[in-house]
Amino acid sequence: xxxxxxxxMTDGDYVMIEIDEVGGGSSVIPAGRVGEVVDQAKVHFxxxxxxxxxxxxxxxxxxRELQPDAFEIAFGIKFNTQVxxxxxxxASEANLTVTVKWNKDMDESAHTS
Numbered sequence: 001x002x003x004x005x006x007x008x009m010t011d012g013d014y015v016m017i018e019i020d021e022v023g024g025g026s027s028v029i030p031a032g033r034v035g036e037v038v039d040q041a042k043v044h045f046x047x048x049x050x051x052x053x054x055x056x057x058x059x060x061x062x063x064r065e066l067q068p069d070a071f072e073i074a075f076g077i078k079f080n081t082q083v084x085x086x087x088x089x090x091a092s093e094a095n096l097t098v099t100v101k102w103n104k105d106m107d108e109s110a111h112t113s
Contacts, residue, residue, distance in 0.1 A: 007045035048084030
């Protein structure tokens with residue numbers, strides 16, 4: 001069954017996110033739609049996002065060591081009203097898609113000597 005997670009933002013606004021049910025809920029409130037309920041998140045939306053920052057910073061630091069002209073990291077964020085946010089999984093593995101670009105030969109000086 002799908003749940004609607006209600007995450008409060010630090011400015012007092014709310015964001016509603018559809019989440020998969022993963023066991024016993026917390027403060028469940030009927031939402032008025034068949035098969036859906038609202039589950040009040042225990043953390044602010046911004047705090048939930050901070051859960052994925054350490055992993056993203058590590059990936060970014062590692063890619064910067066390669067000195068590319070550009071790189072792009074794509075990943076899904078899965079929200080849970082109990083624990084916040086996490087990198088979304090496909091089957092039993094987490095998924096990051098990384099694109100790294102160089103506009104010129106990495107070792108151009110070795111070829112011009």
